[in-house]
Amino acid sequence: MNIGDISKATGLPAKTIRYYEEIGLIRPARGANGYRHFSETDLHNLTFLGRARSLGFSIEECRALLALYTDKDRASADVKEIARTHLAQIDAKILELQAMRATLADLMAACAGDHRPDCPILKGLAGEP
Amino acid sequence: MNIGDISKATGLPAKTIRYYEEIGLIRPARGANGYRHFSETDLHNLTFLGRARSLGFSIEECRALLALYTDKDRASADVKEIARTHLAQIDAKILELQAMRATLADLMAACAGDHRPDCPILKGLAGEP
DNA sequence: GATAGGGCCTCCAGTCGCTGGAAGGTCAAG
DNA sequence: CTTGACCTTCCAGCGACTGGAGGCCCTATC
DSSP: OOHHHHHHHHOOOHHHHHHHHHTTSOOOEEOTTSOEEOOHHHHHHHHHHHHHHHTTOOHHHHHHHHHHHHOTTOOHHHHHHHHHHHHHHHHHHHHHHHHHHHHHHHHHHTOOOSSSSOOHHHHHHHTOO | OOHHHHHHHHOOOHHHHHHHHHTTSOOOEEOTTSOEEOOHHHHHHHHHHHHHHHTTOOHHHHHHHHHHHHOTTOOHHHHHHHHHHHHHHHHHHHHHHHHHHHHHHHHHHTOOOSSSSOOHHHHHHHTOO
């Protein structure tokens, strides 16, 4: 499979796949013409990476997960530990966004949103009582 | 006030303040020695920027908000429109993170997390049923 | 007056995870 | 033989900073 085929199969842009090769996440073979040639294993690995990325794992976490995925002697505890850390980060992010949301919604509720210049949103951002 | 003083007063790193000047968000005066000199207005503007950023507004949104903050003839509707757009983005992000969280939590719940190599998290990422 | 320290300056490079584009080689169809 | 779709590499840029090098300025102490 060429990069275009694997791109369609995985849903990942060709640019992204080249980038993953550049940073050493995958090592596709090369044909005589210089084209990348992707095996079934490459397909599995890229699918894995795509799903892990879509769950918000960083590239380095993906690298670790992929190594565990490839290592048939891994302990599932190692995987779960990475997942636990990531889950905590997601939760922290959600809380942060919810706090932002609440503050912003409060300010917006106080704002008439009409032609007049008086604006509680700006006042709130400026730190006025 | 020098940059160190304003940094303490606003809680923004000096590097960030210099960056805000570089991209034209603020225009502090300069002393004969080349040092930036910050007025009360600069202090207000930087405080405003700090709060807006902490609510997740992008730099360009902050630029627009700051212009409205400075314009005493603004319409509060203009401010509210920016806030509404941003609120929608926050909500979208929260939903995305909650979906990630749910998927990840499901996978983790199925994983024993012990010394054995069998791992539903990896299976899920690989796309196994 | 010399020196030590802290603060300030600019400029360059790096972060993360791609993404866009230019310039050029390859391949299959008509 | 040409067209057009594909592939290649390399360089640059996104957002919003952040770190560090190298060097000037200011105050305090000896």
